[in-house]
Amino acid sequence: MKLSKKTLEILTSFTTINKSIWIESGNVIKTKPELGNSPTCIATVEEDFTVDFGIYELQKLLQLIKLFDDPEIEFYEAHLAISDSSGKRATFRYDSEEHISHPNYAKSFKLPSTEIETKVSSGDIKTIVKSAKALGKPNITFRGDGNDLFLTTYDIKLTKKAQKKQDEFTIKIGETDRIFNMIFDINDLLLISGDYNVSLCFKGLAKFESENVTYFVSPEGKSTYDEE
Known part of the structure; x- marks a missing residue:
């Protein structure tokens, strides 16, 4: 089996959520943090895995794969083997499921309800994350003022009064008649590139759904909804 460029990109992104991964047979892969459940990411990939297996240090495996030219990967009961046409070959052993924190593959994930639906472009996501980092802000919010819907940089450690005196970067992404401020940790929104x-x-809870990739992310406890 050859892993596609997109699958390798997804696996690389997964390492920002959990250093380990448990993969079950089929073409769906999932990850979540070692502690807690946010963010949980679910991806449908091109490959169809034939065995269940665990990798405790996923980054180490990805770095190993980069040493090969057009690598072929064979999956066995207790290990995988990587090889290429030049004669290079490596063996990488699996880890047991009990050592890896992972989402339940048998469970389907969905939102209890949906109050706001919108679309966010890849460009807007990159811009708001970069602007938050530039301003030293640890948070990003989806904010509705009763008319418009915004992506905004934010600092949850500050009071509302202090927040109004801070530097801010805002992108209008839609309209809404709801008044709310849904706050996220910037590190929970390091999404795979896409709309x-x-x-x-x-x-x-929030769901971010792109082509073949879905994230479920919990907002911060100081988020507010339907304010007057």
Whole structure:
């Protein structure tokens, strides 16, 4: 089996959520943090894995794969083997499921309800993340003022009064008649590049859905909904 460039990109992105991964047979792969469940990412890939296996240090495997030219990967019961036409070959052993924190593959994930639906472009996501980093802001919010919907840089450590005196970067992404401020840790929104359909649930969950990749992300506890 050859892993596509897109699958390698997804696996590389997964390492920002959890250093380990558990993969079950089929073409769906999932990850979540070692502690907690946010963000949980679910991806449908081109490859169809034939065995269940765990990798405790995924980054180490990805670095090993880069040493090969057009690598072929064979999956066995206890290990995988990487080889290429030049004669290079490597063996990488699996880790047991009990050592890896992972989402339940048998469970389907969905939002309890959806109060806000919008679309966010890849460019807007990159811009708001870069602007937050440039301004030293640890958070990004989806904010509705009763008329418009914005992506905004934010600092959850500050009071509302202090927040109004801070530097801010804002992108209008739509319209809404709801008044709310859904706050996310910037590190939970390091998404795989792409345009996303975003669904916000005021019960405390958001779904970011792109082509073949879906994230479920919990907002910060200081988020506010339907303010007067």
